[in-house]
Amino acid sequence: MPRSREQNLEIRNQRSEDILHAALNVFSRRGMVATKISDIAKEAHLSHGLVYHYFASKEEIFTRLVRRAADSSVQIIEQSQLQAGTxxxxxxxxxxxxxxxxSxxxxxxxxxxxxxxxxxxxxxxxVKQLLSSPEFKSPVSCLVPLIVEGQQRQEIxxxxxVQLAVAYYAFIQGLAINKLQWPQAPVPDAELIIKMFK
Incomplete structure (x- = not known):
């Protein structure tokens, strides 16, 4: 029995996700320059040609991952703004x-x-155009209004x-890199980072 249109779309979406997942691992280990489509295909357990069926180039894959990374950082800030409290x-x-x-x-x-x-x-x-675009929402620029509001309430x-937001993300990035280098590294309590705002 042939697959339905919905089933085909679901398979396509899952395969695209599998490729992006594999590419994230490979780009992280090898960097943008050293990564080849064949490396991504091998990591995803797919044929070289099948990866090209979903993505035109490694540059397209990398760009998708950058967009995903930027979006996930902004989403967490937007979700935080919906929380109750100061x-x-x-x-x-x-x-x-x-x-x-x-984890x-x-x-x-x-x-x-x-x-x-x-x-x-x-x-x-x-990617360069995306990061330099006036429409690009950087995590730093999205966090600044929350910091300003806290300053107006005299709690920050x-x-x-901007310097506070930059310092905050530098701390977060440093901890993330440390966790990659040393997976057993303890992650500090959030309160430790919050002290920088007080």
Missing amino acids: PLAKIKWMTEQIFQSF EGQYILLFLIMIQASTSDAVPDE IQQDP
Whole structure:
């Protein structure tokens, strides 16, 4: 019996996800320049040609992963803003969610993809344009309004809100990289990071 249109779409979506999952692992280990489509195919247990059926190039795959990484960072901030409580309580909630996700290897690897995207000259032009676009929502720019609100409520220190947001994400990225290098590394309590805002 032939598959329905919905079944075909589900298979296509799952295979695309499998390729992206495999590519994330390979890009994280080998970097953008050294990765080949054949490496991604091998990691995904798919044929070289089948990967090309879903994606035109490794650059397209990398760009999709950068978009996913950026979106996931912004989504967690947007979710935190829906939580009850003060701005500082919302930042603490967000920090706890991020730390909890550290146990999911894929989430941590997205941090590496964003670091590659913003530091490597070899990334696709589309990624460079995305990151420099005025419409691009960076996690730092999305966190700043929450910090400003906390400062207006006198619960966050009166320092430059952009500098505070940058320091916050530097701390988070550092912990993510440390966790990749040392999987057994203890993740601090969210309160430790929150102290920087007080």
